[in-house]
Structures are given as structure tokens and as C-alpha cells.
Amino acid sequence: MAWTDEELVARSIGGDLDSFNQLVVRWQRPIYALAYRVIGREEDARDVCQETFLRAFRAIRGFKGQAKFSSWLYRITLNLCRDWMRRERRAPIAQAPEGVDLIELAAERDVGETVEDLISRRELTQAVARAMATLPEEQRTAIILKEYHGLTFQEIADLIDCPLSTVKTRLYQGLTVLRRQLAQAGIEHGHDHQSRL
Amino acid sequence: MAMTIKAVCDNKDDLVAYLYDEVTPAEREAIKTHLAACAACRQEIDDLRGVRGRLASWPPPEPDLGFRVVRDTRAPARWSGWRAPAWGLGLAAAATLVLAAAAAVANLEVRYDEQGLTVRTGWRAPAAEPAPVAAAAVPAPTPVTAVTGEPWRADLQALEQRLRREIRTTPAQPVAAAAAVDQPAVLRQVSTLISESETRQERELALRVAQLVRDVDEQRRADWVRISQGFGRLENLTGAGVAQQREMMNYLMRVSQQR
Numbered sequence: 001m002a003w004t005d006e007e008l009v010a011r012s013i014g015g016d017l018d019s020f021n022q023l024v025v026r027w028q029r030p031i032y033a034l035a036y037r038v039i040g041r042e043e044d045a046r047d048v049c050q051e052t053f054l055r056a057f058r059a060i061r062g063f064k065g066q067a068k069f070s071s072w073l074y075r076i077t078l079n080l081c082r083d084w085m086r087r088e089r090r091a092p093i094a095q096a097p098e099g100v101d102l103i104e105l106a107a108e109r110d111v112g113e114t115v116e117d118l119i120s121r122r123e124l125t126q127a128v129a130r131a132m133a134t135l136p137e138e139q140r141t142a143i144i145l146k147e148y149h150g151l152t153f154q155e156i157a158d159l160i161d162c163p164l165s166t167v168k169t170r171l172y173q174g175l176t177v178l179r180r181q182l183a184q185a186g187i188e189h190g191h192d193h194q195s196r197l
Numbered sequence: 198m199a200m201t202i203k204a205v206c207d208n209k210d211d212l213v214a215y216l217y218d219e220v221t222p223a224e225r226e227a228i229k230t231h232l233a234a235c236a237a238c239r240q241e242i243d244d245l246r247g248v249r250g251r252l253a254s255w256p257p258p259e260p261d262l263g264f265r266v267v268r269d270t271r272a273p274a275r276w277s278g279w280r281a282p283a284w285g286l287g288l289a290a291a292a293t294l295v296l297a298a299a300a301a302v303a304n305l306e307v308r309y310d311e312q313g314l315t316v317r318t319g320w321r322a323p324a325a326e327p328a329p330v331a332a333a334a335v336p337a338p339t340p341v342t343a344v345t346g347e348p349w350r351a352d353l354q355a356l357e358q359r360l361r362r363e364i365r366t367t368p369a370q371p372v373a374a375a376a377a378v379d380q381p382a383v384l385r386q387v388s389t390l391i392s393e394s395e396t397r398q399e400r401e402l403a404l405r406v407a408q409l410v411r412d413v414d415e416q417r418r419a420d421w422v423r424i425s426q427g428f429g430r431l432e433n434l435t436g437a438g439v440a441q442q443r444e445m446m447n448y449l450m451r452v453s454q455q456r
Contacts, residue, residue, distance in 0.1 A: 037255040
């Protein structure tokens with residue numbers, strides 16, 4: 001039976017290194033994904049991810065369980081990302097489209113996907129990354145936490161220390177800007193979310 | 198909850214809450230009712246859903262993340278990951294150390310003056326070549342004044358002499374296996390080998406330094422020739438300009454005299 005985060009945290013506080021490493025294994029990908037989407041650079045995202053766990057390890061005795069362990073990690077990560085952006089004095093990088101390597105593309109294809117479909121998918125990915133990079137940090141962060149990490153409005157509000165209504169406003173504004181940016185990039189509406197009227 | 202059409206149209210927070218389905222059942226029903234009647238809000242919610250659909254197509258890379266915390270006997274715990282090692286810094290320090298050691302061993306002296314670039318290497322006794330005139334005019338300097346400009350050299354010599362004295366006076370440690378060995382002969386042989394090795398290194402270094410000096414000198418001469426040629430061209434240009442100006446003055450004088 002897998003331990004819960006709370007149990008692993010309690011064991012880690014008791015000095016069980018393996019328990020902390022289980023938390024690392026469990027959360028390293030979401031933390032990396034968060035850092036990558038916020039700052040847009042793979043290598044720096046890895047550094048932020050590593051530093052997040054290092055800080056968490058050092059401070060684990062001070063973690064009293066007032067929030068979820070994942071929220072605590074997210075907070076550390078976002079602070080590190082903010083430090084990074086302040087230090088680098090730059091917005092997230094939207095990586096430029098790269099040359100298309102057909103062999104590489106063929107290896108990335110999903111089952112039943114044509115190369116043309118794959119190229120379209122990659123272009124879409126790059127368009128989304130570029131559009132996200134244009135957003136102000138607070139809107140981008142709200143969208144990332146909501147869309148990719150499934151946090152509730154209240155969890156986001158607690159995490160970034162702002163009122164609930166501010167979270168909703170940032171989400172609305174961010175999505176509106178993205179809609180405009182994607183339309184300018186010639187990206188039509190997706191069909192993943194069916195109308196639920 | 199009483200949610201009027203105007204309230205939903207003006208309050209985008211409600212729309213966002215509905216979009217992410219973080220509403221109570223009553224709120225959901227109220228907004229649904231509104232959307233059925235308001236084309237603008239219906240269009241907006243569809244657009245926002247479309248954006249959400251597109252956001253799903255931005256996966257992060259999947260690097261090989263291999264974090265783990267390991268315990269070290271020297272410290273409470275240390276981090277083991279893939280952070281780039283500080284080998285670059287170490288390499289630079291090592292290179293600096295090697296250069297410094299090489300310069301110290303070779304006793305290099307680099308000087309650039311009106312005589313050009315001069316590189317001298319060691320294995321020459323310091324202050325061993327006093328100019329005959331100076332030696333006659335100035336009282337023989339004491340060892341301290343002779344190295345006033347380089348106090349470390351005197352210290353080094355003193356240290357070297359002390360070490361040599363200590364080595365000579367230190368009795369050989371008894372080694373069981375070496376009882377039958379002729380120690381003075383071995384020492385002489387080792388000393389000879391070291392001496393030969395030093396001589397070879399001296400020659401090689403002297404050769405390389407001579408090559409360096411020659412190369413630098415040739416480069417200096419070539420540079421000087423280029424500079425001289427450049428000045429020559431400038432002078433020619435200036436001379437031509439003066440001649441042209443003089444010709445113009447003469448022409449003006451002629452014209453003015455004719456009038």
C-alpha cells in the first residue's frame with residue numbers, strides 16, 4: 001500500500017530519508033512541469049525543481065501540515081521561479097520553432113497519427129507556448145495552476161496570497177488574451193472541451 | 198441564488214466559475230438559464246472552452262529527473278542530483294596553479310623595454326652578473342640589499358639552504374631491507390639521475406623560450422615595418438594635398454593679377 005503524502009512527511013520529519021525520497025519521486029514531475037511552464041527553460045526548470053526539493057528537505061521539520069504538501073512544494077517552486085525571473089530580468093522564453101526532422105517526428109507520433117497531424121500538433125504546442133509567454137506573470141501562473149495542476153480557486157488564492165475573486169479575474173483576463181493571441185496565430189478553437197449547455 | 202442576465206454579463210467571475218465548474222448546483226442552473234438566452238455570453242463561454250482545449254496541447258518536456266537525497270557520513274545529508282559539477286572552476290584553478298608552478302620552477306622573468314621583449318629563465322644565480330663598472334663604483338652589496346626588490350628570493354634561498362642542511366644532517370632511517378644496500382652509492386646514483394633530468398628540462402625550456410623570444414621579436418619587427426609603411430603613405434597623402442593646395446593658390450594669384 002502506498003503511503004499518503006502526510007504519512008511520508010511525518011516519517012521524513014522523523015528522519016526517514018527513504019520516505020522523503022518517495023515524496024521526491026512522486027512530485028518531481030509536477031514540480032518540474034510547473035517550473036518549466038512558468039519560466040520556459042528546460043535547464044533552469046530542472047535547477048528550480050532540484051532547489052525546490054532541497055529547500056523542502058531542509059525545511060521539512062517546519063512543515064506543520066497547515067496546507068497540503070503539494071501546495072507547500074508549489075509555493076516554494078513559485079518563489080524560486082519568481083527569484084529566477086527577477087534575477088534574469090526577463091519574461092519566460094517561448095522557444096522558436098525548430099527545423100522539422102521527419103525521422104524524429106515519426107518516432108514521436110502517436111498511434112494512428114500521420115506526420116502531418118504531428119507537425120500540426122507541434123505547431124500548436126509552440127503557438128500555445130508563445131501565447132502563454134506573452135501573459136503577465138500573475139495571469140500565467142493562475143492559468144498554469146488551474147489548467148495543468150487542477151488546483152481550485154481557493155487553493156490558488158491561498159498559494160499566491162490573493163483574494164478568490166482576483167484569481168477568477170486573472171483567469172478570465174489570461175484566457176481572453178490567449179484567445180486573441182491564438183486567433184492571431186491562426187489557431188482555431190479546439191474541440192477537446194465540448195459545450196455543456 | 199437570484200442571478201439576473203445583466204449580473205452574469207457584467208460579472209465575468211461567474212462565467213469563469215461556470216467554465217471550471219466551481220459553482221453550486223443552483224448557480225450552475227442560473228448561469229445555464231442565462232446562457233440559453235444570451236448569445237454573447239454563450240459565444241464567450243464557447244471561446245474560452247476552445248482556449249482551454251488548446252492549452253491541453255502544451256506538454257512539458259520529459260527530462261530524466263533523478264533526484265534523491267542521500268546521507269553522507271561527513272554531513273547530516275547532502276543532495277545527489279544532476280546539477281552540473283563545478284569542474285570548470287576547478288579546471289581554471291588547476292591551470293592557474295600549473296602556470297604559477299611552471300613560472301616558479303623556470304624562474305621566468307619577462308620584461309618589455311626599449312630593448313624589446315626579454316624573457317629570461319632561471320637556473321642562473323640571482324645577482325650573479327654584476328656589471329664590472331657598477332661593481333667597481335659601488336661597494337659590494339650585502340645579500341639583503343642585493344635582493345631588496347625581491348625579498349621572497351632571499352627567503353627562498355634561505356629556506357633552500359636550511360632544507361639542504363637538514364637533509365645532510367638528518368641520519369638515515371634504518372630500513373631492514375636496505376641493510377645490504379650501499380646507501381651512499383644509491384644516493385649518488387639518484388642524485389645523478391635528478392641532475393641529468395634537470396639539465397634536460399633546462400635545455401628544453403631554454404629552447405622553447407628562445408623560440409618564443411624569436412617569434413615575438415619577428416612579430417615586433419613586422420609590426421614596425423607595417424607602421425612605418427602606414428606613416429609613409431600618410432606623408433605621401435599629406436604631400437600631395439599640400440602640392441594641390443599650392444597649385445590652387447598659384448592659380449588664384451594668376452587670376453587675380455590678370456584682373
